[in-house]
Amino acid sequence: MSVRKKICMLGGFAVGKTSLVRRFVSSIFSDTYQTTVGVHIEKKDVQLGEREVTLMLWDLHGEDELQSVRSSYLRGSSGLLFVADGTRAATLDVVLALRQRARDTIGDVPAILLVNKCDLPECELDDERLQALQDEGWTVLRTSAKTGEHVEQAFVELTARMVAD
Amino acid sequence: MGDELERLQELESRRPTADEISDVLPDAVALRSQRDSELDGALSPTIEGSLERAVQRNPQRIADAIFPIIGPAIRKSMRAALSSIVEGFNRALEESFTLRGLGWRIEAWRSGTPYPEVVLTHSLVYRVEQLFLIHERTGVQLEHLTAPAIQAQDPDLVTAMLSALQAFMRDSFPQEGEQRATLNHFEFGELRFEVAAGPHATLAAVVRGTAPSAYRELLQDTIERIHTAVGPELVEFDGDTGPFLRIHDLLEECLAEQRVQHQKSRFASFAKRAVAVLLLALLATWIISTLWGNWREAQADDKAAAARLEHAFKSVEELEAQAAGTQQLLARLAADVQRLADEEERARQERAAADGRRQVLDARRARLSELRRALDAEPGLAVTATELAAEGAAQAFVVAGLRDPHARAPLTVAAQAGFDPNLIDAHWTPWLSPAPDLVLARMREQLAPPATVSLAYDGERVSAHGTAPRAWIERAALVGPGLAPTLSFDTTALQPSDPPVPAGPLPMDPALADYVRRLADEPGLVVLDYAMGDPLPSGRQLVLEGLRDPDARDPLEVARDAALDTTRLHALWTPYESGDPVLLLAKARRQLAPPAGVVLDGDGRRLVASGRAPGDWIRRARTWVTAHAANASYDDSAVVDIDRQELDERATELELLAFYFELADHDVDLSDTERADLTRLLRQLDDAARRSSRLVRIVVHGHIDGSETIRGGVEVARRRAGAMAQELERLAPAGAVFTSLGVPTADEQDGLPVGSIHRKVTFEVITFGADSDPSGTPR
Ligand SMILES: Nc1nc2c(ncn2[C@@H]2O[C@H](COP(=O)(O)OP(=O)(O)O)[C@@H](O)[C@H]2O)c(=O)[nH]1
Ligand SMILES: [Mg+2]
Numbered sequence: 001m002s003v004r005k006k007i008c009m010l011g012g013f014a015v016g017k018t019s020l021v022r023r024f025v026s027s028i029f030s031d032t033y034q035t036t037v038g039v040h041i042e043k044k045d046v047q048l049g050e051r052e053v054t055l056m057l058w059d060l061h062g063e064d065e066l067q068s069v070r071s072s073y074l075r076g077s078s079g080l081l082f083v084a085d086g087t088r089a090a091t092l093d094v095v096l097a098l099r100q101r102a103r104d105t106i107g108d109v110p111a112i113l114l115v116n117k118c119d120l121p122e123c124e125l126d127d128e129r130l131q132a133l134q135d136e137g138w139t140v141l142r143t144s145a146k147t148g149e150h151v152e153q154a155f156v157e158l159t160a161r162m163v164a165d
Numbered sequence: 166m167g168d169e170l171e172r173l174q175e176l177e178s179r180r181p182t183a184d185e186i187s188d189v190l191p192d193a194v195a196l197r198s199q200r201d202s203e204l205d206g207a208l209s210p211t212i213e214g215s216l217e218r219a220v221q222r223n224p225q226r227i228a229d230a231i232f233p234i235i236g237p238a239i240r241k242s243m244r245a246a247l248s249s250i251v252e253g254f255n256r257a258l259e260e261s262f263t264l265r266g267l268g269w270r271i272e273a274w275r276s277g278t279p280y281p282e283v284v285l286t287h288s289l290v291y292r293v294e295q296l297f298l299i300h301e302r303t304g305v306q307l308e309h310l311t312a313p314a315i316q317a318q319d320p321d322l323v324t325a326m327l328s329a330l331q332a333f334m335r336d337s338f339p340q341e342g343e344q345r346a347t348l349n350h351f352e353f354g355e356l357r358f359e360v361a362a363g364p365h366a367t368l369a370a371v372v373r374g375t376a377p378s379a380y381r382e383l384l385q386d387t388i389e390r391i392h393t394a395v396g397p398e399l400v401e402f403d404g405d406t407g408p409f410l411r412i413h414d415l416l417e418e419c420l421a422e423q424r425v426q427h428q429k430s431r432f433a434s435f436a437k438r439a440v441a442v443l444l445l446a447l448l449a450t451w452i453i454s455t456l457w458g459n460w461r462e463a464q465a466d467d468k469a470a471a472a473r474l475e476h477a478f479k480s481v482e483e484l485e486a487q488a489a490g491t492q493q494l495l496a497r498l499a500a501d502v503q504r505l506a507d508e509e510e511r512a513r514q515e516r517a518a519a520d521g522r523r524q525v526l527d528a529r530r531a532r533l534s535e536l537r538r539a540l541d542a543e544p545g546l547a548v549t550a551t552e553l554a555a556e557g558a559a560q561a562f563v564v565a566g567l568r569d570p571h572a573r574a575p576l577t578v579a580a581q582a583g584f585d586p587n588l589i590d591a592h593w594t595p596w597l598s599p600a601p602d603l604v605l606a607r608m609r610e611q612l613a614p615p616a617t618v619s620l621a622y623d624g625e626r627v628s629a630h631g632t633a634p635r636a637w638i639e640r641a642a643l644v645g646p647g648l649a650p651t652l653s654f655d656t657t658a659l660q661p662s663d664p665p666v667p668a669g670p671l672p673m674d675p676a677l678a679d680y681v682r683r684l685a686d687e688p689g690l691v692v693l694d695y696a697m698g699d700p701l702p703s704g705r706q707l708v709l710e711g712l713r714d715p716d717a718r719d720p721l722e723v724a725r726d727a728a729l730d731t732t733r734l735h736a737l738w739t740p741y742e743s744g745d746p747v748l749l750l751a752k753a754r755r756q757l758a759p760p761a762g763v764v765l766d767g768d769g770r771r772l773v774a775s776g777r778a779p780g781d782w783i784r785r786a787r788t789w790v791t792a793h794a795a796n797a798s799y800d801d802s803a804v805v806d807i808d809r810q811e812l813d814e815r816a817t818e819l820e821l822l823a824f825y826f827e828l829a830d831h832d833v834d835l836s837d838t839e840r841a842d843l844t845r846l847l848r849q850l851d852d853a854a855r856r857s858s859r860l861v862r863i864v865v866h867g868h869i870d871g872s873e874t875i876r877g878g879v880e881v882a883r884r885r886a887g888a889m890a891q892e893l894e895r896l897a898p899a900g901a902v903f904t905s906l907g908v909p910t911a912d913e914q915d916g917l918p919v920g921s922i923h924r925k926v927t928f929e930v931i932t933f934g935a936d937s938d939p940s941g942t943p944r
Contacts, residue, residue: 002921003404004305004321039333041325053404056305056325072332076303078404162404 004054005162006076007155010102011083012094016116019145020083021059024155039073046159053159071105079162080111081154086142087117089124110161112139114154119144291374293420294356297324298391298409299367300402304328307366307402307409310420327358327369363388365399370419387419410828410872410919417876519900529553533562536589539582540564544600545572547792550785560590567596567742567792571606597691597712599651599744599796601627608648611693612641617662628655632662640695643681647691647711651744651796677707680727680734684709688745689717690738709736714743716751742793746770749797756793757786763804770796775803777810780857808857815850816930819863823925824889829876831867831884833892844896850930851901859932861903865889866910870923882909889926 009017018040025042040059045052060073074080080102085091095113102111113133115125130140139157143150197204294315298308306324311317331348338346347362359370361384368388372380391412392399398408530553537551548566562584568575575593576586597607601622608620608627618631627649629641638659645654677697684690691712713720720738724731742752746769753772759765763776772790783806790799822843824833835843854861867886869878877884886907893905907926917923 002406004303004406005404006303006305006325039329041322041329043319043321043325054321056303056321058304058325058329072335073329075332076300076305078303 002052002054003163004056005078005159006056006058007079007081007158007162008074008077008102009057009059009081009083010095010098011114012085012088012091015083015085015088015091015094016143016145017081017083018059020081020114020116020143020151020154021057023145023148023151025057044155046156048156048160048163051163053163055155055159071101074102074105077102077106077109079109079158081158082111082113084113084115084125085117086115086125087120087122089129092125092129110158112141112154112158112161114141114143114150116143116145118142118149119147291372291376291380293370293372293376293380295320295371296416296420297327297369297371298412298416299324299328299369300399301328301363301365301367303402303404304332305402305404305406307406308413308416310413310416312420327360328367331360331362331367359384361385361388363392365396365402366391368416368419383419387415390415413872414875523900526553529561532584536562536564536579536582536584539584540566540575540578541792543573543575543578545569545596545598545603546575546578547596547598549789549792554590558590561588563590563592565592566594567598568593569596569598569600569603569607571603571610572598594742595740596742597648597744599649601652604649604652608645608654611648612637612645614641618659622652626653626655628658630658632660634663635661643678643685644692644694645685647685651746674706676727676729677733680707680724680729681709683723683727684711684720687718687720687723688747689714689743690720690723691741691743706733707735709734711736711738712741712743713738714741714745714748714752716748716755717743744793746797749793752793753786753789757782757789759786762807767797770798772797772799773803774799774801777805777807780806780808784858806857808853809859812850812853812857812859812861812932815846815853816861816932819846819850819928819930823927825921826885826924826926828921828924829873829881831881831888833885833888835892840896843893847893847897847901851898851903854902854932859902862931862933863890863893863903863905864929864931865893865905865907866927866929867907868910868923868925868927869917870921871917871919873924874917879909883907885909885924885926 009021011017021040021042025044042057042059044055044057046055058073058077080099082095082099083091084095099111102109115130130142133140141150141154141157143154145151194204292312294312295317296308296310297306297320299305300307304325304327306321309317309320309324317323334348335346347367348360350357350359352358357372357376359372359376359381361368361381366388368384368391370376370380370384394412394415395409533551533553537548540546540548546566546568548564550563550565552563554561554563564575566575575591576589579589580586598604604627605620605622608614614620614629615633615637618629618633618637620627620629627645629645633641638656638661641659642654642656645656648654674697681692681695684692692709693712694710696708697706709720720736721731721734724734749769749772750765750767754765757765759774759776760778760782763774763778763782766773766775774786778786783801783804786801787799790797824835824839826832850861865886867882867884867889869882869885873881886909888907890905890907897903897905910927
């Protein structure tokens with residue numbers, strides 16, 4: 001029996017949402033920057049033990065302006081992947097605002113925070129900051145869409161949580 | 166009192182102030198409107214006038230104000246009008262170039278019906294190609310159905326995009342009044358999406374052609390019934406699509422009910438469209454260039470008009486390019502179709518050729534075993550091996566065996582059985598057959614009995630009767646037994662015809678006589694003649710002539726046993742094959758060369774083999790025993806046929822496999838490793854089958870699960886089995902000795918378990934003997 005789950009990618013402008021999805025879905029990283037228009041949807045089958053889950057990944061338009069994240073796109077999500085850019089601390093604020101917005105729209109669903117671009121040396125979000133987030137209840141993973149670090153784990157971890165729910 | 170009256174008059178005569186009227190005006194208007202409509206009449210000229218003035222002064226403001234009311238209304242009627250115009254145009258365009266179009270014109274003229282109406286009634290050609298059932302909240306696909314032979318692009322993604330589109334439209338064009346507007350339909354190329362939305366799920370149909378309005382109603386009705394059937398499941402949906410299998414047949418109706426009235430091939434419609442586009446483009450070019458010419462003369466400097474026309478020209482170019490593109494597409498399509506057909510034909514020819522070769526080979530094999538049976542049946546001939554000669558060799562059959570000198574000539578036997586002796590390449594080893602007729606013939610020749618002696622065979626021994634010279638009797642008693650290896654020879658009934666010879670000049674040396682007797686007793690040694698006397702010129706005293714089996718004891722050893730000086734002997738041994746059972750074991754060991762894993766045991770009457778051996782050896786041993794020891798028993802029940810074992814093991818390996826399918830689907834989709842494994846397994850199976858000379862038949866069983874009984878049921882099972890059987894044939898080595906066959910295994914309509922692990926094919930391997938041994942169990 002197949003299980004299908006919707007996941008939304010949420011985060012500020014150019015933090016790497018699209019790249020993460022691409023990495024996970026076809027494992028090819030593109031350095032060409034592409035602004036996503038509206039929403040881009042990808043699909044991926046995840047094997048969890050005996051179960052197979054089909055993830056529908058909704059990659060939403062990411063601009064700093066929160067208005068542009070349509071609440072109607074959030075509806076029905078079984079899980080959320082928040083993405084911040086490790087080299088730009090301000091993108092974490094966008095994440096926090098987006099989370100509030102998601103809560104208001106769809107309530108609490110399993111979520112993970114990805115601090116992306118961890119392959120780059122100039123890191124503005126240090127371990128202490130992440131620890132503080134973890135203490136607040138976030139699950140945080142440092143990822144890189146470029147090297148693929150933790151990308152697979154992030155999606156699988158979120159899937160596991162959604163299925164356990 | 167006077168004061169009061171005065172004030173009253175004053176009040177009556179006084180006109181009310183604006184302030185006072187503004188207090189009562191709203192109520193007054195309301196009151197009066199309730200009573201009659203005088204007020205409307207009284208006010209309308211004023212309102213009209215002021216509206217007119219307002220529009221003149223600032224039209225935008227008024228337009229903005231009334232847009233929300235009038236916008237949707239206009240849009241609706243525009244949409245309806247436009248789409249009917251476009252539809253009509255499309256159809257007319259498509260049909261007016263055909264013979265059918267002409268036919269319709271005639272029909273319209275005859276019946277007096279307007280032409281468009283005739284076109285309409287004939288054009289309800291449509292087909293619902295795909296159906297999506299979409300969960301409203303999550304945008305996840307609950308069900309997806311396709312019409313037969315439709316290849317759907319990833320339906321999950323289509324579903325998600327549809328729902329995103331829906332959300333996007335709602336957000337971007339919020340509509341008052343309609344509390345939840347939906348995207349009802351939209352068109353894409355030749356396809357039209359019809360969408361019926363319910364509160365928790367949406368049904369979208371992809372229609373090719375023009376569906377009647379009744380189809381929309383069917384969709385709407387279906388989505389309502391779906392809500393009734395699985396309402397709670399829709400509300401609680403969290404990704405598990407299992408519960409929605411139930412409503413599959415509801416959906417099926419939306420797919421199946423739509424019958425195409427006269428299906429035209431897609432190719433034809435393609436072609437028609439291309440022609441239409443081309444003609445239209447030419448027409449437009451002509452019109453526009455004519456216009457262009459006129460226009461240029463008249464309005465040479467009207468830049469704006471020129472630009473507009475240039476634009477029109479561009480459109481024509483685009484149309485032309487489109488037509489050219491379509492033609493290329495058509496050409497490519499035709500080439501593809503041709504290529505596919507060619508490939509199919511080539512594959513068919515190859516298969517036929519392989520079948521032909523196999524048939525020829527089978528026929529030759531059958532001939533060979535006929536030949537073998539004919540030769541074996543002849544007394545004095547025993548075939549030990551047969552083989553088909555390599556293709557192109559001068560002789561077709563190779564035969565090796567044993568031949569008694571008194572047997573009939575093998576080629577005569579073969580010719581009598583209908584074989585051309587020239588086609589047989591035979592290799593014979595001399596042999597003393599135990600067959601009584603031949604034993605008698607041999608004795609008559611070697612012993613040369615006088616006319617007074619008769620030889621007779623009574624079923625177990627050969628006996629000599631009559632009278633003969635003493636010397637002949639003596640020699641017969643010595644030599645005879647060796648000539649009748651499996652029989653006993655009795656000379657006791659013979660009467661000497663001459664008086665006993667007194668001690669003569671040539672006394673028989675008792676030691677030498679003893680030696681000859683010993684030799685005659687020795688299995689595999691046959692004394693045919695001997696002479697004894699004074700030392701010969703060579704100094705030897707005994708001259709012997711005889712036959713010697715390679716497995717018999719060394720005659721010199723026998724001489725040593727008899728304590729005879731071997732320098733006194735002169736012997737001439739001719740090699741031969743003895744039929745003496747005592748030698749059986751030694752002979753078997755030497756000639757059969759049992760492989761390392763086999764132990765051969767027994768005595769003259771019994772031969773017992775045990776251990777592990779290739780099937781080939783086992784069969785060779787059996788034939789050998791038949792040829793060399795027809796009277797001995799042979800027990801090889803303790804021999805494990807390693808080829809058979811291999812065959813059984815591989816068969817079991819295959820039988821443990823299962824391949825799984827998507828719901829209601831029968832595409833065999835093997836991964837590279839699966840394909841490699843299966844190819845290996847089939848090759849091993851084929852090898853083992855050949856080595857153990859067995860035919861293998863693989864039966865592919867197609868299974869369905871409970872949810873599929875309503876989606877094609879046994880037919881799906883049959884297709885699965887059939888598809889897998891085809892796959893097996895593709896993967897099997899060329900000329901494999903097995904055939905595969907697909908059968909459905911889904912008789913029970915109820916009570917089949919539900920779940921993806923039941924949607925599968927499994928295998929059953931049946932093996933049976935090629936020729937000699939149909940039971941397959943060792944003798
Ligand atoms: N070095 C590095 N660059 C990244 C990484 N992820 C994304 N980028 C780059 O960041 C830019 C924005 O990425 P994109 O995926 O379009 O961001 P989105 O707007 O959140 O979808 C692109 O130039 C990417 O190549 C990463 O992990 N490491
Ligand atoms: Mg993006």
